[in-house]
Amino acid sequence: MSNTKAPPVPKVEPCCPPLTERPLTAEEAERTAAMFKALGDPVRLRLFSLVASHDGGEACVCDISDVGVSQPTVSHHLKKLREAGLLTSERRGTWVYYRVEPSVLAAMGRLLVSAGA
Amino acid sequence: MSNTKAPPVPKVEPCCPPLTERPLTAEEAERTAAMFKALGDPVRLRLFSLVASHDGGEACVCDISDVGVSQPTVSHHLKKLREAGLLTSERRGTWVYYRVEPSVLAAMGRLLVSAGA
DNA sequence: CGGCTGATTCGACGTGTGTCAACATAGGTG
DNA sequence: CACCTATGTTGACACACGTCGAATCAGCCG
DSSP: OOOSSOOSOOOOOOOOOOTTTSOOOHHHHHHHHHHHHHTSSHHHHHHHHHHHTSGGGEEEGGGSOOSSSOHHHHHHHHHHHHHTTSEEEEEETTEEEEEEOHHHHHHHHHHHHHHHO | OOOOSOOSOOOOOOOOOOTTTSOOOHHHHHHHHHHHHHTSSHHHHHHHHHHHTSGGGEEEHHHHOOSSSOHHHHHHHHHHHHHTTSEEEEEETTEEEEEEOHHHHHHHHHHHHHHHO
């Protein structure tokens, strides 16, 4: 594969300063809230943790489909997480593998930890 | 009422290991997702950042009511944040002051930063 | 090629959520 | 005490969201 670099942009930047630094603008809040909302569903949060804690930081859909909802629903939630920029997907042969996007995750964490510290 | 002390517990504990450590259980996910969901609305996230970034870590409702929605809606969102354990409120005379709950915030941050690192 | 398994998409349905206007409550002030 | 400001509560409504079954698409294998 010609993945020499990474032209498909991450597109979701660090975004915002720590919440204690200064109030978020309407636009910042809009963008950031979308990520929190993506993790605001139990099933999605569980799927996300399954991918994040899997070996190599990636997991096949077939490995994480046992969260108590139907398989189409799993696919639906994975799509939401992908749209929020938290996960990336790649098809390899028969199976599709999902992987966490570290930078976005770190940015969200930074918003909170600094606020708590 | 004869509330001699403060039976209303904080009730929201650190909760969970970093998301990379191990998959969340259904119950853990349920509890944690509720907090993320609370921050998953632009207006709420903005209100929260307004309180968090305010001097002394607390803010009067009158100081943060200018987020583009009606006053009842602000009150509604503040209630949601309070129920999620992210904010505490206290009435002092005419005004009601809101304050962030540092421990909960730190716990959420820990979930994410460890995952990103 | 025909069929099989894995995964996403589509259409529908019930529930949850954000929003507001109107009303109710708390506390200060004349 | 009557009024006025500051918050919270209620009821209603439109819309978004989670869920599923059925249909569809993507590769593999016999």
